[in-house]
Amino acid sequence: NAGVTQTPKFQVLKTGQSMTLQCAQDMNHEYMSWYRQDPGMGLRLIHYSVGAGITDQGEVPNGYNVSRSTTEDFPLRLLSAAPSQTSVYFCASRLRVGNEQFFGPGTRLTVL
Amino acid sequence: AQSVTQLDSQVPVFEEAPVELRCNYSSSVSVYLFWYVQYPNQGLQLLLKYLSGSTLVKGINGFEAEFNKSQTSFHLRKPSVHISDTAEYFCAVSLPRGYQKVTFGTGTKLQVIP
Numbered sequence: 499n500a501g502v503t504q505t506p507k508f509q510v511l512k513t514g515q516s517m518t519l520q521c522a523q524d525m526n527h528e529y530m531s532w533y534r535q536d537p538g539m540g541l542r543l544i545h546y547s548v549g550a551g552i553t554d555q556g557e558v559p560n561g562y563n564v565s566r567s568t569t570e571d572f573p574l575r576l577l578s579a580a581p582s583q584t585s586v587y588f589c590a591s592r593l594r595v596g597n598e599q600f601f602g603p604g605t606r607l608t609v610l
Numbered sequence: 611a612q613s614v615t616q617l618d619s620q621v622p623v624f625e626e627a628p629v630e631l632r633c634n635y636s637s638s639v640s641v642y643l644f645w646y647v648q649y650p651n652q653g654l655q656l657l658l659k660y661l662s663g664s665t666l667v668k669g670i671n672g673f674e675a676e677f678n679k680s681q682t683s684f685h686l687r688k689p690s691v692h693i694s695d696t697a698e699y700f701c702a703v704s705l706p707r708g709y710q711k712v713t714f715g716t717g718t719k720l721q722v723i724p
Contacts, residue, residue: 502653531712538619540700540716541654556711588653596642596661596704599712601653 500524504589504602511579511609519574519605521589529592530572531556531599532564534585541588547572579609612637614703616715623691624723631686631718633675633701643684644702644712645675654700660684661706671695696722 505520523530528549533541533556543556547566561583563575572591576583589602613636623629635641642661646654658669665677675686684701701715 533714538716540616541714543711543713546711590654596659596706598656598659599646599654601655603653604651 502589502591502600502602504587504605506605507603509605509607511576511607513579513581513609515579517576517579519576519587519589519607521572521574521602522570523572523589523591523600524570525591525593525600526569527591527593527600528569529594530566531590532562532572532574533588533590534558534583535588535604536585544574544587576607581609583607584609612641612703612705612713614701614713614715616701616718618718619716620719620721622721622723625693626690628689629687629691629695629720631699631701631720633684633686633715635682635684635701635703637682637703637705640706642704642706643675643677644704645669645673645684645686646700646702646714647671648698648700648717650697657686657699691720691722693722693724695720 502523531546532544545564547553587605590599592599615634644659645657648654658667660667660677668674698717698719700717704710704712
């Protein structure tokens, strides 16, 4: 099993550009999440999904869109990048409540 | 809504000394509690979790945590740390029903001094 994979690992964008961060898991997990990690703020939930076709907002959803067309994939779209979105982004998946969350290696995004 | 507080942002400790990383949670109902570790430039991985039962939970790499309901705490301990334990540690909480969201604390950086 590859676990949770994320691409790209690094990305630099200019303000106003759009892009998609990719996340995939091969563990047949229903629950997938996107977090952003900023110094001193821990991990904050952006969006999550409890299954294909079902998504919901987390704590900091503004400026981001998600979709879940398959169990395996959960891409995160930045609609119009802003410097405030400079962060490290982690995708995670788990089978159900109480189970371990498996994290991807992260994407380090810089918005100039 | 549930929340978790990690008061110590950084904890320096000498190698082979004991360490305790503090975590307090807030919730009006029962919760699940987790500790995750993040090594430099990596994702997070689970150290241990409390769902129910025994309040002393043992995890990987010699870590353990004790759930204290009256003090709403879930402190992480290790009797003797190693250089390789240098990392950031996150406490997390979720509700025990359905596909509940996991809320993370702000993290504690453990620096082991040789």
